[in-house]
Amino acid sequence: AQSVTQLDSQVPVFEEAPVELRCNYSSSVSVYLFWYVQYPNQGLQLLLKYLSGSTLVKGINGFEAEFNKSQTSFHLRKPSVHISDTAEYFCAVSLTGANNLFFGTGTRLTVIP
Amino acid sequence: NAGVTQTPKFQVLKTGQSMTLQCAQDMNHNSMYWYRQDPGMGLRLIYYSASEGTTDKGEVPNGYNVSRLNKREFSLRLESAAPSQTSVYFCASGHNNYGYTFGSGTRLTVV
Numbered sequence: 001a002q003s004v005t006q007l008d009s010q011v012p013v014f015e016e017a018p019v020e021l022r023c024n025y026s027s028s029v030s031v032y033l034f035w036y037v038q039y040p041n042q043g044l045q046l047l048l049k050y051l052s053g054s055t056l057v058k059g060i061n062g063f064e065a066e067f068n069k070s071q072t073s074f075h076l077r078k079p080s081v082h083i084s085d086t087a088e089y090f091c092a093v094s095l096t097g098a099n100n101l102f103f104g105t106g107t108r109l110t111v112i113p
Numbered sequence: 114n115a116g117v118t119q120t121p122k123f124q125v126l127k128t129g130q131s132m133t134l135q136c137a138q139d140m141n142h143n144s145m146y147w148y149r150q151d152p153g154m155g156l157r158l159i160y161y162s163a164s165e166g167t168t169d170k171g172e173v174p175n176g177y178n179v180s181r182l183n184k185r186e187f188s189l190r191l192e193s194a195a196p197s198q199t200s201v202y203f204c205a206s207g208h209n210n211y212g213y214t215f216g217s218g219t220r221l222t223v224v
Contacts, residue, residue: 043215094209
């Protein structure tokens with residue numbers, strides 16, 4: 001069975017500093033990987049996804065993530081955060097051909113002015 | 114704007130009451146999903162519907178029923194609400210290959 005681990009439940013970071021939100025998954029088969037963002041009192045919005053091909057994936061709002069198969073990781077990065085990036089971020093995984101996403105428990109990113 | 118619409122946005126129920134959460138999408142997606150979100154637990158799948166006329170249990174289906182009324186609509190019903198069902202409920206549509214579109218959620222409190 002697959003699972004997703006987001007080790008950091010909260011990440012505070014100063015404005016304009018870089019940030020990395022960590023995600024590790026466990027699966028014995030090929031997977032699709034996703035990052036979603038949830039702003040306060042809103043639904044989830046897709047940031048980026050990895051299906052195949054280049055392991056470096058670029059998404060919206062200047063975020064990117066790198067798929068590392070050997071370390072079963074899909075960490076999310078941004079070189080310089082803004083106040084507006086304050087939100088909760090969820091990593092998710094699905095099996096290729098499956099019809100469900102498994103979500104991590106989320107990381108709350110707080111950008112400090 | 115295209116998307117997923119959920120109603121109601123807020124609801125308070127007494128233990129034992131029933132209610133139906135409504136969801137509609139206008140993106141012509143075959144698949145639709147119901148998740149619940151609880152603090153520290155992320156999102157957990159309650160039920161999904163891969164196509165019109167089919168529904169399947171997810172990770173936490175107990176206490177819920179669903180109906181895929183047509184391609185657009187997928188409702189979630191609580192027959193006898195319990196305090197453990199206090200949560201935020203999200204409907205979504207889409208496919209794993211392309212990502213899901215989520216509704217804005219229903220915040221349900223059972224007292």
